[in-house]
Amino acid sequence: MERPGWSLSDFQIGKFIGEGKFGKVYLAREKQSGYVVALKVIYKTKLQKYRFHAHLRREIEIQHGLDHPNVLRLFAWFHDDQRVVLVLEYAARGELYKLLRSVGHFSERTAATYVASLAGALAYCHKKQVIHRDIKPENLLLDIEGRLKIADFGWAVRSNAKRHTLCGTIDYLAPEMVEKKAHDYAVDNWTLGILCYEFLYGSPPFEAEEQQDTLMRIVKVDLLFPKTRVISADAKDLICKLLVKDSSKRISLDDILKHPWIVKNAEPSGSCIEQKSIA
Ligand code: AMP
Numbered sequence: 001m002e003r004p005g006w007s008l009s010d011f012q013i014g015k016f017i018g019e020g021k022f023g024k025v026y027l028a029r030e031k032q033s034g035y036v037v038a039l040k041v042i043y044k045t046k047l048q049k050y051r052f053h054a055h056l057r058r059e060i061e062i063q064h065g066l067d068h069p070n071v072l073r074l075f076a077w078f079h080d081d082q083r084v085v086l087v088l089e090y091a092a093r094g095e096l097y098k099l100l101r102s103v104g105h106f107s108e109r110t111a112a113t114y115v116a117s118l119a120g121a122l123a124y125c126h127k128k129q130v131i132h133r134d135i136k137p138e139n140l141l142l143d144i145e146g147r148l149k150i151a152d153f154g155w156a157v158r159s160n161a162k163r164h165t166l167c168g169t170i171d172y173l174a175p176e177m178v179e180k181k182a183h184d185y186a187v188d189n190w191t192l193g194i195l196c197y198e199f200l201y202g203s204p205p206f207e208a209e210e211q212q213d214t215l216m217r218i219v220k221v222d223l224l225f226p227k228t229r230v231i232s233a234d235a236k237d238l239i240c241k242l243l244v245k246d247s248s249k250r251i252s253l254d255d256i257l258k259h260p261w262i263v264k265n266a267e268p269s270g271s272c273i274e275q276k277s278i279a
Helices: 044-049 053-064 096-103 108-127 186-201 211-220 233-242 253-258 260-265
Strands: 011-019 023-030 036-043 074-079 083-088 140-142 148-150
Touching (some): 011 036, 023 083, 108 233
16 A cells, blocks of 8 residues: 555645644645545654654554544555655544534533444454554544544554553553553553543543642542533443443443443434534
């Protein structure tokens, strides 16, 4: 899927979409097919500065091997002297994070739809022996129909074995990662619990002013459900079954999809458009 013959001149470059740590993202159209894509243009000097080659190679290898409706497609990549260019599926509604911040919190229907989409996509990734390890709202995009897409596989690993590195964003870290113990697929299930809470309440459950306090709250599973918002008992039940310290006792991804809250609330099409979600 590396396209050695390709260059930026094969694309009509459209609007600038956004900028990440390693490069810029543009809307583009492949001239021959007319296909609309997002191009992530990464400068090799930046890769060198941050010693990010290995991460990028891993992101490319992993993401290219995945084909699921809730995983952002990486169609191809090419490079020239200065740049590496990823040809990505275009997620027209942008970051889920921005939508969540603009509406404050989601309805149970929207939250359940996104949790079900994530559980399906993660089950698919896990079957392919990929652990994402950095699932957070910033890494979740929405397509034109409001369907969730997991993006950014820079932190993902292929794994059969348990792993030891500490990575990911602090609020979403599983207790076994905070305690630097071996961890496996179940870290993504924990993160799903954090996200489910954040979708419903607008902020992650173990948030604190000091990072150290967040880490302590995670390890103690200091979980509180604020009275400021009325959330169904079924939703809380699912969160409690995901945020379990013993990773082997967390509800499985397949069982999440059978949980009464998901069955009752999730849109089977996976497509969900909250007000104000047009980027
Ligand atoms: P990143 O470099 O991945 O952090 O992306 C920089 C910005 O571009 C962020 O605002 C992303 O939401 C946006 N972006 C990245 N990839 C896509 C895509 N495939 N479709 C739409 N927006 C994207």
